[in-house]
Amino acid sequence: MRQSKLFVKSLREDPKNEESLNAKLLMRAGFIHKVMAGVYAFLPLGLRVIKKIENIIREEMVSLGADEILMSSLQTREAWETSGRYADLDVLFKFTSYYSKGDYVLGPTHEEEITPILKQHVFSYRDLPIYVFQIQNKFRDEKRAKSGLLRGREFLMKDLYSFHTDEKDMEDFYELSSATYSRIFERVGIGEKTYKTFASGGTFSKYSHEFQTVTPAGEDTIYICEACKLAINEEVIEDVNHTCPQCGSKELRMEKSIEVGNIFKMKDKYSAPFDLKFKDQSGDEKIVLMGCYGIGLSRLMGAIVESSNDENGIIWPEAVSPFRFHLLETKPGLGQDIYQRMVADGYEVLYDDRDVSFGEKLKDADLFGITWRLVVGEKNKDKIEIKRRNEEQIKLVEYGDIRKAE
Amino acid sequence: MRQSKLFVKSLREDPKNEESLNAKLLMRAGFIHKVMAGVYAFLPLGLRVIKKIENIIREEMVSLGADEILMSSLQTREAWETSGRYADLDVLFKFTSYYSKGDYVLGPTHEEEITPILKQHVFSYRDLPIYVFQIQNKFRDEKRAKSGLLRGREFLMKDLYSFHTDEKDMEDFYELSSATYSRIFERVGIGEKTYKTFASGGTFSKYSHEFQTVTPAGEDTIYICEACKLAINEEVIEDVNHTCPQCGSKELRMEKSIEVGNIFKMKDKYSAPFDLKFKDQSGDEKIVLMGCYGIGLSRLMGAIVESSNDENGIIWPEAVSPFRFHLLETKPGLGQDIYQRMVADGYEVLYDDRDVSFGEKLKDADLFGITWRLVVGEKNKDKIEIKRRNEEQIKLVEYGDIRKAE
Numbered sequence: 058m059r060q061s062k063l064f065v066k067s068l069r070e071d072p073k074n075e076e077s078l079n080a081k082l083l084m085r086a087g088f089i090h091k092v093m094a095g096v097y098a099f100l101p102l103g104l105r106v107i108k109k110i111e112n113i114i115r116e117e118m119v120s121l122g123a124d125e126i127l128m129s130s131l132q133t134r135e136a137w138e139t140s141g142r143y144a145d146l147d148v149l150f151k152f153t154s155y156y157s158k159g160d161y162v163l164g165p166t167h168e169e170e171i172t173p174i175l176k177q178h179v180f181s182y183r184d185l186p187i188y189v190f191q192i193q194n195k196f197r198d199e200k201r202a203k204s205g206l207l208r209g210r211e212f213l214m215k216d217l218y219s220f221h222t223d224e225k226d227m228e229d230f231y232e233l234s235s236a237t238y239s240r241i242f243e244r245v246g247i248g249e250k251t252y253k254t255f256a257s258g259g260t261f262s263k264y265s266h267e268f269q270t271v272t273p274a275g276e277d278t279i280y281i282c283e284a285c286k287l288a289i290n291e292e293v294i295e296d297v298n299h300t301c302p303q304c305g306s307k308e309l310r311m312e313k314s315i316e317v318g319n320i321f322k323m324k325d326k327y328s329a330p331f332d333l334k335f336k337d338q339s340g341d342e343k344i345v346l347m348g349c350y351g352i353g354l355s356r357l358m359g360a361i362v363e364s365s366n367d368e369n370g371i372i373w374p375e376a377v378s379p380f381r382f383h384l385l386e387t388k389p390g391l392g393q394d395i396y397q398r399m400v401a402d403g404y405e406v407l408y409d410d411r412d413v414s415f416g417e418k419l420k421d422a423d424l425f426g427i428t429w430r431l432v433v434g435e436k437n438k439d440k441i442e443i444k445r446r447n448e449e450q451i452k453l454v455e456y457g458d459i460r461k462a463e
Numbered sequence: 464m465r466q467s468k469l470f471v472k473s474l475r476e477d478p479k480n481e482e483s484l485n486a487k488l489l490m491r492a493g494f495i496h497k498v499m500a501g502v503y504a505f506l507p508l509g510l511r512v513i514k515k516i517e518n519i520i521r522e523e524m525v526s527l528g529a530d531e532i533l534m535s536s537l538q539t540r541e542a543w544e545t546s547g548r549y550a551d552l553d554v555l556f557k558f559t560s561y562y563s564k565g566d567y568v569l570g571p572t573h574e575e576e577i578t579p580i581l582k583q584h585v586f587s588y589r590d591l592p593i594y595v596f597q598i599q600n601k602f603r604d605e606k607r608a609k610s611g612l613l614r615g616r617e618f619l620m621k622d623l624y625s626f627h628t629d630e631k632d633m634e635d636f637y638e639l640s641s642a643t644y645s646r647i648f649e650r651v652g653i654g655e656k657t658y659k660t661f662a663s664g665g666t667f668s669k670y671s672h673e674f675q676t677v678t679p680a681g682e683d684t685i686y687i688c689e690a691c692k693l694a695i696n697e698e699v700i701e702d703v704n705h706t707c708p709q710c711g712s713k714e715l716r717m718e719k720s721i722e723v724g725n726i727f728k729m730k731d732k733y734s735a736p737f738d739l740k741f742k743d744q745s746g747d748e749k750i751v752l753m754g755c756y757g758i759g760l761s762r763l764m765g766a767i768v769e770s771s772n773d774e775n776g777i778i779w780p781e782a783v784s785p786f787r788f789h790l791l792e793t794k795p796g797l798g799q800d801i802y803q804r805m806v807a808d809g810y811e812v813l814y815d816d817r818d819v820s821f822g823e824k825l826k827d828a829d830l831f832g833i834t835w836r837l838v839v840g841e842k843n844k845d846k847i848e849i850k851r852r853n854e855e856q857i858k859l860v861e862y863g864d865i866r867k868a869e
């Protein structure tokens with residue numbers, strides 16, 4: 058893609074009225090636009106990152122055997138009263154339809170919608186287990202929305218729901234989805250900084266699990282056992298006696314972190330009030346057991362930026378970099394031939410063909426954070442400079458060796 | 464995909480409380496789920512259709528040179544007051560955030576969001592033209608929502624916005640986008656039934672254009688000039704003296720139809736109140752001119768069902784069929800080998816491996832409407848029956864000739 062065709066311009070200064078590092082960097086680079094506190098639009102380069110995250114998550118959901126669906130944002134007051142959360146959940150956006158006279162809710166999550174849907178399709182133990190997921194925008198009337206993409210009033214989310222005949226089946230899938238979550242965070246490039254974390258369990262199990270990514274901007278505090286690659290959320294650290302529940306070690310490192318995913322065994326919390334039952338092999342009616350598993354895509358994007366940047370800008374992990382290559386030229390037109398060759402050879406490349414100074418291009422390249430920077434210069438004849446965003450070393454290679462240099 | 468793994472079941476009877484044919488058929492086939500009047504969830508097969516429509520539209524938008532972005536559903540009261548539509552647009556969902564104390568709007572369209580975004584990136588004539596699009600859910604507080612996917616309170620939409628220095632440039636792109644729209648309706652399989660239609664033009668041009676698909680369930684009435692492949696909306700038929708504006712013919716055929724797309728020259732309707740300006744070549748400030756171009760994806764899906772069905776179910780045009788092939792077997796297991804071979808050969812196939820009668824499978828195949836039905840039977844030895852959903856003729860072919868039979 059030619060950068061001159063992008064309608065977006067990078068900003069020279071930090072945007073006003075924005076406190077969070079992730080939003081500041083993403084707005085300066087023109088990846089996102091702030092609509093209001095906690096609400097952002099994704100501009101072309103930002104949407105490319107979101108789609109890369111989305112594709113990785115979708116692949117992993119499909120490999121879990123989950124079916125993709127797309128539920129609605131508008132939900133009914135009745136459904137939320139059935140679950141008991143209409144009164145309880147303070148971040149629920151509530152409003153009234155003038156014409157239908159109905160009371161609506163904007164979905165912050167979808168247990169209240171998926172459970173009634175399943176009721177129309179689950180009758181027998183033969184229909185179970187079922188795994189369904191969606192990738193869709195969610196809404197929360199957050200008290201404070203000052204953390205950029207980390208805590209939005211509107212945000213993108215992948216939610217997976219699982220339905221089971223018994224606890225063993227639910228537990229097995231829970232472990233499977235936990236391993237899948239670890240693989241997702243590995244694949245998007247924050248595996249090393251992300252820990253499966255013991256957290257307060259709610260009603261049905263002693264602990265639930267979150268996935269927490271270490272970053273100074275995190276709102277959570279976790280205690281890490283590096284040996285086990287596990288963490289304990291501050292909220293339950295007393296319950297485990299300041300000890301790793303797996304190896305018993307007391308050598309725990311405290312860090313600030315951001316929750317990038319969570320997995321819950323809901324058991325019958327939603328299936329009971331919605332009366333979601335099945336007939337077992339003896340013909341007896343039983344309540345379906347549920348699990349639910351969330352990852353915020355936009356939050357994940359924010360967490361990646363918070364945990365991977367330097368004073369000059371963002372450093373995207375290669376798997377979610379909006380492009381793999383950012384092609385610069387010291388003089389207008391110099392990169393033209395290489396660009397066309399790269400496009401023909403199927404490289405994913407952003408070509409900075411703008412009529413601005415080379416210094417400005419270098420600054421923008423660092424700000425944008427695309428993994429591989431290529432420079433075509435006058436001095437280097439047919440050779441190309443290649444540099445990885447997170448490394449200092451610049452190599453001079455032939456066109457054919459671009460790939461080898463990686 | 465194995466049908467036994469789909470969590471969705473087809474219904475034997477029409478759903479209650481649903482008047483529209485498109486929603487009845489899609490709900491019976493398990494493609495969609497009704498959340499409330501005018502609000503539907505897309506189940507796996509329905510979402511596959513939506514994604515096929517989406518991919519066709521996206522390809523055509525990209526070939527127009529448009530950049531994809533993703534805007535928010537939450538918008539501010541201020542933006543809608545700036546455009547003057549906060550008070551005027553009766554279908555606007557309005558509500559208040561408890562915590563932020565702000566008044567919010569749920570986006571029924573995005574002129575009020577895209578124009579302020581562009582204001583941060585457009586300064587000079589060199590920055591124009593700009594074309595941006597998104598594919599995203601929209602909200603309208605519809606008075607009546609009894610037409611299934613044709614008129615939803617929540618629905619999926621592609622909206623494209625264009626920004627120009629002058630009228631000529633705006634007109635040129637308008638014509639280009641009109642041709643692109645015709646191609647989209649062609650590609651999704653309703654080209655023959657879809658007419659570019661003169662409609663009332665609003666503030667700035669005598670006529671705007673809609674794309675109308677002929678179907679008995681349509682809420683609109685159009686007058687078709689078959690020679691010109693054009694139509695005139697009833698609302699302006701008096702203005703054109705019951706005459707085709709192109710060839711002057713009075714031989715116009717009246718039909719019911721549904722609007723599947725519209726294109727507008729907005730000129731400065733939004734850019735003026737939002738003060739979206741640019742500097743021209745002489746350094747003078749001028750107002751940017753705008754066009755906007757919409758296609759409802761879910762409405763298009765409903766329109767396809769309304770215009771392409773028979774007494775047994777849906778007949779999908781091949782390009783948007785959830786799968787290309789529906790593989791049936793007269794006895795459990797008979798189709799197993801063929802299915803595995805088809806998957807290995809990269810065919811897109813739904814294999815009905817359920818433990819139900821062959822008669823039920825045939826009924827569901829007609830209801831689902833997948834383009835090519837294959838039957839593996841005991842009698843036919845190694846041959847496979849192939850039948851197109853909209854034809855009567857059944858052919859008996861070798862595996863290698865499946866493709867040829869198309």
